[in-house]
Amino acid sequence: MANVLANIFGASPVRPLEKHIEIAHRCAKKLRPFFSAAISGDWEAATAVRSDIEALEHEADNLKKEIRLNLPKSLFMPVPREDLLELLLVQDKIANRTKDVSGIVMGRRMRIPEAISERFIDFVDRNIDATKQARKSVRELDELFTAGFRGAEVSLVEGLIEELDRIETDTDAKQAELRAALYEIEDTLKPVDAVFMYKVIELTGEIADMAERVGRRLELLLSH
Amino acid sequence: MEAATIYIVLAALFGIFMAWGIGANDVANAMATSVGSKALTIKQAILVAAVFEFLGAVLAGGAVTSTIRKGIVDAELLSGTPELLIYGMLAALLAAGTWLLIASHKGWPVSTTHSIVGAIVGFAAVGIGVDAVHWEKVGTIVMSWVISPLTAGFIAYLIYMSVQWLILRREDPLARAKRFVPVYIFFAGFTITLVTIMKGLKHVGLEISIGDAYLLAVVIAIVIAVIGAFMINRIKPDPKVEKKDHFYTVERVFGVLMVVTACSMAFAHGSNDVANAIGPLAAVISVASTGAVAAKASLPLWVLMLGGGGIVIGLATFGIRVISTVGKKITQLTPSRGFAAELAAATTIVIASGTGMPISTTHTLVGAVLGVGVARGIEAIDLRVVARIFVSWVVTIPAGAFLAIVFFYIFKAVLP
Numbered sequence: 001m002a003n004v005l006a007n008i009f010g011a012s013p014v015r016p017l018e019k020h021i022e023i024a025h026r027c028a029k030k031l032r033p034f035f036s037a038a039i040s041g042d043w044e045a046a047t048a049v050r051s052d053i054e055a056l057e058h059e060a061d062n063l064k065k066e067i068r069l070n071l072p073k074s075l076f077m078p079v080p081r082e083d084l085l086e087l088l089l090v091q092d093k094i095a096n097r098t099k100d101v102s103g104i105v106m107g108r109r110m111r112i113p114e115a116i117s118e119r120f121i122d123f124v125d126r127n128i129d130a131t132k133q134a135r136k137s138v139r140e141l142d143e144l145f146t147a148g149f150r151g152a153e154v155s156l157v158e159g160l161i162e163e164l165d166r167i168e169t170d171t172d173a174k175q176a177e178l179r180a181a182l183y184e185i186e187d188t189l190k191p192v193d194a195v196f197m198y199k200v201i202e203l204t205g206e207i208a209d210m211a212e213r214v215g216r217r218l219e220l221l222l223s224h
Numbered sequence: 225m226e227a228a229t230i231y232i233v234l235a236a237l238f239g240i241f242m243a244w245g246i247g248a249n250d251v252a253n254a255m256a257t258s259v260g261s262k263a264l265t266i267k268q269a270i271l272v273a274a275v276f277e278f279l280g281a282v283l284a285g286g287a288v289t290s291t292i293r294k295g296i297v298d299a300e301l302l303s304g305t306p307e308l309l310i311y312g313m314l315a316a317l318l319a320a321g322t323w324l325l326i327a328s329h330k331g332w333p334v335s336t337t338h339s340i341v342g343a344i345v346g347f348a349a350v351g352i353g354v355d356a357v358h359w360e361k362v363g364t365i366v367m368s369w370v371i372s373p374l375t376a377g378f379i380a381y382l383i384y385m386s387v388q389w390l391i392l393r394r395e396d397p398l399a400r401a402k403r404f405v406p407v408y409i410f411f412a413g414f415t416i417t418l419v420t421i422m423k424g425l426k427h428v429g430l431e432i433s434i435g436d437a438y439l440l441a442v443v444i445a446i447v448i449a450v451i452g453a454f455m456i457n458r459i460k461p462d463p464k465v466e467k468k469d470h471f472y473t474v475e476r477v478f479g480v481l482m483v484v485t486a487c488s489m490a491f492a493h494g495s496n497d498v499a500n501a502i503g504p505l506a507a508v509i510s511v512a513s514t515g516a517v518a519a520k521a522s523l524p525l526w527v528l529m530l531g532g533g534g535i536v537i538g539l540a541t542f543g544i545r546v547i548s549t550v551g552k553k554i555t556q557l558t559p560s561r562g563f564a565a566e567l568a569a570a571t572t573i574v575i576a577s578g579t580g581m582p583i584s585t586t587h588t589l590v591g592a593v594l595g596v597g598v599a600r601g602i603e604a605i606d607l608r609v610v611a612r613i614f615v616s617w618v619v620t621i622p623a624g625a626f627l628a629i630v631f632f633y634i635f636k637a638v639l640p
Contacts, residue, residue, distance in 0.1 A: 004333035004586055004590060004609065005256060005550055005586065005593070006256070008590060008605060008609045008610065009553065009556045009602070009604065010606040012556050012604050013604065014603050071604075072608075074608045075604045075605065075607070076602075076604070076606075076607050077604050077605075078597075078601075078603070143470050143471060145603050147388065147393050148388045148600040150388065151388070152393060152394055152395045152397075153393065153470075
């Protein structure tokens, strides 16, 4: 027995999107224990964290597919479907980058040079701050839908996105400093290791970039 | 005499069966919104539905019943052969009931009202003659099927916009909700009471002057609003849940309002849909007991009560399950959105009931939900389902008519 009233509602993407950013953030947060283990050379612990990261990335990926499947073109929504799909895509990239960067470090058993390790952990933490702030912003999505993307709730989210931007700018500064510090000591490293170290810094920095792009996508929703 | 008793018993059985079906299926649409938004528990919803469906049927169901009973078929033509009207009305009840069974089995979103009107028009036009149908009346009814969802949608849009404007978009939504929700409660109580008093009660033999009607409606509405305000003041914010969902307490305030609109919706539903079951029954009774087609015969109150009772039985036996299933699927309708849809639909339906228009309560509610959606209130509406409603709309009328014609000729051949 199908009921008209029950079927008229499509699957709302709002809570699933909030859940997705939660998973992506939890995935990114794993980088902290991962790098701590890598710096101290505890590859057993690193392997364990790395498999957590893979599992979370996989979970985020599955949820992404599920949300996409539940968003057919016949849905009538207060905001364009495409914008929500774009938001989902950048959220997912947070988890993807996390997996990429941990994969490189794991595969090459990379030791972060001691001279920059403290700075490096600080940089990772700031990137995780960015994903945390992105999660905080996306969590307002259901409230935004309730308020029809107008009024006090919009100002609140704008404030959250501004803070997200500040954090991202901060990670850029830290990234520049980190590269400078690495440049100072790069002659002491094997050339290939040095090249990969730059690569790891770059990929880690992209996590905050993706978090910032989550903010940009949310902002687009606000302007509707 | 013997024949007359058979007719009345048959019509009563078919009528109760229709009422049972309405209670089992359609009431869910009226109540599931409140259950889905957790404004009411299932038990409370059943209680509210039983009381207000019955009240709506008895107090305000007279006008639509009268339309179904004698507004569609021109009884004058049948003064020589009153039994034809009996066969026809029996056939119409059976046809609509059969069609609804087929449709719900197949999962088609068909309307009880469309089925019964299609069936009556069918037997009258083919069984008696094209002239036997009051086509201008049928035209008005069909127009009302288009207008009622649109009206409900428009009202729902305005209500939800006002909610966003006055409450949801402000810095202090909770304080504002506590201030404005009693006002909405007042309007809900006022509209439903006023229309009922002015349009419905004369069918139960009560005559109240316009001035008194307004006064009574205001008094009743104030009483309900004060009770509502008292309930609202007892709601205390929960900072823990608030942190995750800023509108949590605000929605609980709207939950109080939703109890009122749920009552209105059940009342409205009873007032309009009871006619689908007992309109034909009433026609059969008046012809069979007098032996003539008397257009002036008044509607016995026990018939309305029979219809209301049938709905309540359907609700209690089968409706409970439907309500909880549907309720689980419509969680998108939070109290702030659900109340807007329900109030708009209930108002539209009660006005239709007052003017004797048999409309589809489900379609009206769907129109109201779409109205909230246009006001950017619903996260996702599946337009394919809306399209399917239009298709079943078009199919139901000829299907009901065809079945009624078949049953009409069978009854004509078999019954005394």
